[in-house]
Every structure is written in C-alpha cells, then in structure tokens.
Amino acid sequence: MSMDRLLEGIAAKQNPTVAGLDPKLAYIPEYILKESFEKYGETLEGAADALLVYNKGLIDALCDIVPAVKPQAAYYEMYGWQGVKALAETIAYARAKGMYVITDGKRNDIGATMQAYASAHLGVTEVCGKNLSAFDADALTVNGYLGSDGIEPLLSVCAKGDKGIFVLVKTSNPSSGELQDRQLATGETVYQLMGGNCETWGEKLPGKFGYSGVGAVVGATYPAQLDELRKTLPHTFFLVPGYGAQGGGADDVAPAFDDNGLGAVVNSSRGILCAWQKEKCDGGEYAAAARREAIRMRDEIVARIGEIKLPN
Numbered sequence: 001m002s003m004d005r006l007l008e009g010i011a012a013k014q015n016p017t018v019a020g021l022d023p024k025l026a027y028i029p030e031y032i033l034k035e036s037f038e039k040y041g042e043t044l045e046g047a048a049d050a051l052l053v054y055n056k057g058l059i060d061a062l063c064d065i066v067p068a069v070k071p072q073a074a075y076y077e078m079y080g081w082q083g084v085k086a087l088a089e090t091i092a093y094a095r096a097k098g099m100y101v102i103t104d105g106k107r108n109d110i111g112a113t114m115q116a117y118a119s120a121h122l123g124v125t126e127v128c129g130k131n132l133s134a135f136d137a138d139a140l141t142v143n144g145y146l147g148s149d150g151i152e153p154l155l156s157v158c159a160k161g162d163k164g165i166f167v168l169v170k171t172s173n174p175s176s177g178e179l180q181d182r183q184l185a186t187g188e189t190v191y192q193l194m195g196g197n198c199e200t201w202g203e204k205l206p207g208k209f210g211y212s213g214v215g216a217v218v219g220a221t222y223p224a225q226l227d228e229l230r231k232t233l234p235h236t237f238f239l240v241p242g243y244g245a246q247g248g249g250a251d252d253v254a255p256a257f258d259d260n261g262l263g264a265v266v267n268s269s270r271g272i273l274c275a276w277q278k279e280k281c282d283g284g285e286y287a288a289a290a291r292r293e294a295i296r297m298r299d300e301i302v303a304r305i306g307e308i309k310l311p312n
C-alpha cells in the first residue's frame with residue numbers, strides 16, 4: 001500500500017517531514033533565472049525552466065535525508081502548460097531519486113470527473129488501447145466535501161496502482177473554522193465527520209503498519225485538534241502543513257504522532273525554499289541552505305517525538 005512506502009521512507013530516514021515544492025520566481029537565485037531567460041526569453045517557458053532547475057537542485061540536496069516532497073500544483077499552473085510540464089518533470093525527477101511525491105492539488109468533483117482527476121494524477125490514461133501515466137504522483141490531496149462519489153473513483157485507482165490520498169479535514173488557514181468547526185445536529189463538528197469518513201474510506205485500502213491509504217490533512221496551527229484526531233482516527237495518517245512560515249513548531253505537531261513516532265508527516269514549503277534568503281547567503285548556496293533547514297526541522301521534531309519505529 002502506498003502509504004506503507006511513505007512510512008518506510010520516514011522510518012529509514014528517521015525523518016517525518018516533507019519538503020514543499022511551492023516555487024516562486026522571487027525565491028529562485030539570479031544565476032538560475034538568468035540562464036533560463038537567456039535560453040527561452042522572459043516568457044512562461046523561461047520561468048517554468050527556472051522552476052524546474054531550482055527544484056532539481058533542491059531535490060538533489062534533500063533526497064538522501066527527506067523522504068517526501070509536496071509540489072503544490074498552483075505554483076506550476078500559474079505558468080500555464082509550461083508550468084504544468086515543469087510539475088510533471090519535477091514529480092518524475094523526485095520519484096527517480098527515491099522520494100515519495102504528494103501532489104497538492106486539493107482536487108474534487110462529481111464522480112465521473114473525479115475519475116478523470118484520479119487517472120491524471122495517480123492512475124493511467126488510455127490512449128489507443130495503451131495505458132499511459134500522466135503525472136504519476138504517489139499521493140494526491142483531495143477535497144472530500146462533494147461526498148463519497150467524489151472519493152470512490154480515487155480508491156479504486158489507489159488500490160490498483162499502489163497510491164494514496166490525503167483528504168482535507170482540518171486545514172491550517174485562519175478561517176478554516178468557519179465551516180470545519182461548525183457543529184452538526186449529531187453534536188460532532190464538520191471536521192470530525194470528515195475525519196470519520198477518512199477512517200471509513202480507508203477500510204478499502206488497509207496498510208501493513210495500521211495506517212490506510214486514505215490520509216487526512218490537519219494543520220499544525222491547530223494542535224488541540226491534531227491531538228484529538230490522532231486519538232479518534234487510529235488508521236488515518238496525517239499530512240500536517242502549517243509548520244514554519246505559518247507559525248507551527250515542534251510542540252504543535254508533536255500530538256500528531258503515535259507511540260511509535262509514526263502517524264504524521266509534517267510539511268514545510270517556504271521555510272525550506274527561502275532558507276537561503278533568510279540566512280542571507282549567496283544564491284549559489286540555496287540548496288545547501290535548504291538542506292540545513294531540513295535537518296534543523298527534522299532534528300527539532302525528532303527530539304520531541306523520539307525514535308521512529310515501524311510496528312511488526
């Protein structure tokens with residue numbers, strides 16, 4: 001099961017973190033921009049080339065210590081098809097380097113359309129009788145608020161192709177409570193209901209370490225909810241954004257983990273991407289600075305949760 005591969009990577013590297021690949025031109029060192037714009041002009045193609053070169057440098061610097069990357073689709077889509085091509089090439093490059101790739105697309109739609117999203121991001125697309133992979137990530141973030149028929153197509157694609165999904169449950173943004181904290185007539189909140197759905201959907205994708213192929217997105221900015229959900233969703237692995245730039249720290253994410261130091265993978269995007277600017281070092285050092293920040297983040301979290309052990 002796909003989530004098992006993520007857990008194995010986390011345990012092997014003793015690192016429960018994922019590097020967010022949300023590149024912006026403002027984060028990319030001048031020498032990379034110059035070369036890409038010389039090659040392709042100051043165009044979308046030039047920008048997309050710069051993103052890819054920048055990402056490859058980061059992946060090379062991180063792949064032996066960080067188990068996973070999370071490219072956020074929006075930062076590629078803003079450069080049109082050229083950016084989307086850079087996304088596909090980033091996914092392929094990271095996977096070739098042994099990293100687990102979570103595409104952050106937050107996709108959802110009616111069942112028929114969701115089938116197309118599932119094929120695009122995790123499965124295969126049939127062309128003239130041949131099954132071709134399009135983006136081929138290991139996992140995709142999805143929005144469950146259209147209900148089960150928007151999730152079911154993903155479950156079959158995940159089962160067939162050894163892939164996983166992360167469903168938005170309690171997001172990290174300041175206004176997430178406007179809807180997600182609303183109390184239903186049953187007494188439970190919307191995010192608790194969605195968390196329960198993850199447990200139910202996950203029954204179709206059981207994993208060998210107790211966590212299913214259906215994970216949940218729960219923000220580091222809500223540590224009390226992380227704690228509560230870890231206790232009530234024993235089979236649901238968490239993707240935890242909100243560490244670093246959004247203010248979350250090791251103490252906030254610690255409740256997301258179980259007694260084996262498993263249960264969650266913590267994302268940092270800007271914290272890692274902009275480390276070289278924060279350190280005020282030369283652009284040529286951007287990948288080394290990202291690695292230093294990734295090590296600092298890993299060590300801070302592991303010091304709080306202890307050794308990560310895969311259950312027998």
Ligand SMILES: O=c1ccn([C@@H]2O[C@H](COP(=O)(O)O)[C@@H](O)[C@H]2O)c(=O)[nH]1
Nearest residue numbers: 072171172173241242245246268269270
């Ligand atoms: O609840 C959520 C869900 C997704 N995200 C995404 O995670 C990263 C966070 O980036 P930082 O720079 O580390 O703040 C970004 O891609 C978001 O779209 C989230 O923040 N919260």
